[in-house]
Amino acid sequence: MRARHSLQWLVDQGCLQAPMSTWPVMWADISPGLDNDAAPALCRESLAWQYLRFERDYHAGERLQMGLSAGGAGQEVVFRDFAGGPREKGEVNARLEWMSGGLAIGLSGTYVHNPRDGDEARYDGSYLAGTLGNWVLGAGAIERWWGPGWHSSTILSSNARPVPGVWINRKQSTPFSWRPARWLGPWHAVAFVGQLEDERVVPNAKLLGARVTFRPWRYLEVGLNRTAQWGGDGRPQSWSSFWDAVTGRDNGQQGPGNDPSNQLGGADLRLGFPVGSAALGIYVQATGEDEAGGLPSKFMNQAGMDLATRWLNAEQRFYLEYTDTTAGSWSSEQRPNVAYEHSTYQSGYRFNGRNIASTWEGDSRVLTLGATHFFRRGSDVSVTLSRAELNRDGTLPGRPASAGTPVLEAVDAQDVAILAASYRLPVLGGRVTLSGYYTDKEIETVARQWSRTTVMAAWEYRFD
Template sequence: MPVNTWPLMWSGVISEVNRVKSKPLSPSQRRSVEYIQQVFDKESVSNLSLGYSYAEQMNPIRGFGDTRRDEVQGYLAGEVMGERWAGKLQVNNIGDPLDGEHTHYDGSYLTGLLGNWAFTVGAIDRWWGPGWESGLILSNSARPVPGISLQRNSSEPFEWDWLRWIGPWQFTAFAGKLESDRVIPDAKLLGARFSFRPLRWLELGLSRTAQWGGGDRPQDFSSFKDLLLGKDNRGSSGISEENEPGNQLGGLDFRVSINTAIPIGFYGEFIGEDEAGGVPSRYIYTAGIDTVIPVGDSSLRIIFESSDTAANRMSGTARFNYAYEHGIYKSGYRYRNRPLGAGVDNDSRAQHLALNWLLDSRQDVRIRLSQFDLNTDQAGSQVYTNGNAVAVGESHDYAAILNYTYRAPSWRASLGYEHYSGDLRLRGVDAGDDVVSVSMEYAW
């Protein structure tokens, strides 16, 4: 099944787990299967949960596996699972929120199945693409945008012979509304993604998002049609500033998995901030390599990943203040002052070396060393001025993160350490300080 679209549907995941259970597995592979089964057993039943996390500072740049966003957060949640529907109400209280909203309902949802489609309303995190540390078009850096969505429940291949070559495939689409405190208030965020595995070792994905409407911008059917057809460049197809339909991003990603004695994966994501000849252009990119090494009965995943969010820099001529920016939607591709795409926001480079060590089905250790070149055009002393929302001016240096997690049947606890070099100028963070974080969750 395609796995580079989050959230994943449990029906496909557990089918894969059941398929490999009867096959010969190494001790480390068996641990991984047991871990997934343990998480499924916990999350597939109705439950109440209570959680609390504390850190001395907010988490400024999040990766895929990061769960902490704010300094202090407590939550109470109730989740009900039915045969064809599921729902969750989560109430979060934030101690010192970046956006000033102390109480919100992120993580809440209501989902119903109709045929092979899941229809959802709520506010849930999304991550599109194969990157472990950067999701260029959608990531968990910003809070989830409330809205509606649909997604295939099972990623089984087409039954028609002439389309079976596509292999297992997934499609998801959503529509949400951004906050009112923007240059264009209440703009809509739309997105769609198609991913498929034509070969067992190859996964491909096509993604597209758009900011549309809001404020006094056109948002009728004609404007929506122009948006879908990509007619949004001024000076062509009768498009002017008055009727320009929106701000779009689009691109492709891939992952190649080589299953040898020590498996290796290569992956990349390329997102265009403009359109030329009907396809995205002026790309930003993420590229990486990972492998899983057995260590006794445990498994160690090693990841090296590199990203560049300056438009067209990979072609030799960087366009600064271009990626994640727009002449009309001047608040940029952001939600509540955080980037919707890459955690470093625009005009930045990041290199990561990460070690994810699954000790057993209950314990894991995560280590990440990062080198950042943030906001390399030196712009963005404040948000909403065509500049980076994460960094203040230009800065270059490293960060180190260490996290240990223990999972019991009814509770989970984590202890973390973070250090951002004093030369990194990050919004809301006293760089140079050592940060300790603790979190605890209990479910019954």
């Protein structure tokens, strides 16, 4: 969270120029800006600048980096935001990272106590990546977040475990040298093919994704993205079927139950500009279900604003975010039980029981107010308050018993208030996070019923 806050403030102030709504962000893309000694004093003297230079220097160099972490909670955390945290009741992790020249390797192993999906041993966060010119080729399972939202995304977030796969992305977001395209400004692109789990209605389906972001104006960032569930056991997996999925030619044209892919697509915009030493952002995101003609429709929508301030010799980030995940939510033709569902891929747009996009699941309307205070010496405190109308129509799509891990989706219409808080602080060279959340009523999901109060603790240590 601190890294994203710091980068976004520097971009909004004009200190850096790279797109910031596609995560992870490449150090190679922001490092040249952090080395700019001619940058304004407002940039160089900020906590954000100093923090990012410290983190950049830690990750630089040809050396082995090691870390340990452990976390636990009274129960599995139902709703997750960009800051993340433990997914299960108990986790222990060890990781190694090494980089040399154009090659980077990360090994991450996690033991999970009594997980809901049955995977006690996990390798989430492991990767192998190399550079080819200004492109990075990689394989592994890494967290991703697409969009300007701070609490959720309508197309791809870190709510679910990372999907293992292969990918390609730009290393640095330098503008086009070709004059007709130079107006796009700094731009970034990423595409991946991921492998979903085998315990689902269509076992071993693939997850495809592509996103392009660009900054045609200092204050504006635009994102365009598309994802698809395609292939799997018993489904077409030819090159022609793949091409039809990529180009959208298969959208709903072969009748219910025969559609070769489940597609989502859309766009997001963010306006960010300085207000003195503060920075204000306004953003929207729209993601549509597949539709004939190659273009998405029946949009799920998100809108929000955020404010970064520098008070009390520290930094703060505030945001107000509204999300509506009913298909066609801002139109007169709302379609319940359509968002993140599909007639062929009946396990839905999910991985191991969690939505790949919105932590709120489909057919929900949520307003969230969040605030984080970043202290100078490395600690921070966060509070979020959400008013959530979950599963507003009160029904669920029919899912067969083979749908896989039970879904974290409300079984009926539930109106709930959610208060979450966390405190992170340095302790003996490591970092401890204490957090918890409270809901004004119990939440009943397809997976189980969740109690109103949960307390969590996590610890992490990086070896120098």
